[in-house]
Amino acid sequence: MTTSSTPDSVTVLSGMYAAESEYLAAGGPGVATFDLLAPFFAPDVVLHQADALPYGGTWRGHAGMARFFLAMSQVWESFDLLEQEFVATGETAVVLSRVRARARASGLELTFPILQAITVKDGQIVEVRPFCWDTEVIARACAAPGQADQDLL
Template sequence: MQTFTDCTHILRGMYAAEREYLASGGPCHGDFDVLAPYFATDVVLCQATALPYGGVWRGHDGMRAFFAAMAATWSEFEMLDQQFLATGETAVVRTRVRARARASRREVSFPILQTLRIADGRIAEVWPFYWDTAAIVAAIAPTR
């Protein structure tokens, strides 16, 4: 059984690796190997279907594709003010996101709540919940 310290250590490490990955250019220039150790090989990520990167992403190949879709959508994506709550194998992370859409160049700020399952020291499942997907989709839409 994972402890609170173990889960938050894993999650803080993954978020730091994600920042490094995105700062290096993401899938265009970054190496997914910096993120791979934090995710189970059969990880499942379930994103809101209303988003351009929505749907179910499976395994490391799915995570690579997901990060490519995120990079195509956002030119900047910062996770701020993170709060962690973990019990056993379940963790919840509350985050304020500040992002800039690649197509519209609009900046948007929104809360996100992620539930994660940790198994054998790796992230096995991720379910992000967005407060207002319509506002995010509107910010992403190219300007006319």
């Protein structure tokens, strides 16, 4: 029997979520260094966010991930992980999280689920596909006061 020294998806993701918490607690983008998170992501990692989100689009590589975290921090004043369940734990892990976040622009606080399909190869995250239940509610909460109503016209 051959054993692998490559960490499984649960180990990689648990480490990444712990590093992300440390990164955010240290001040996040512009204050803390992305070096805390970099070891968990492959150099060519791809993150796909729904285009309807204020930080939507495709983010590539370590530089893209650093820019993504900056964009997130500009949108959310706080972003707290309340619960997390590993629904599937193979090469493609599926993680269901419940988040409480406060939008900077509006001050509104939301609690919402995010389902993430995350591909892990050779001990690093290579692709992330998050799915939010209601991107419109999130986008409206993150809009400056009055802007959400204008966007709906």
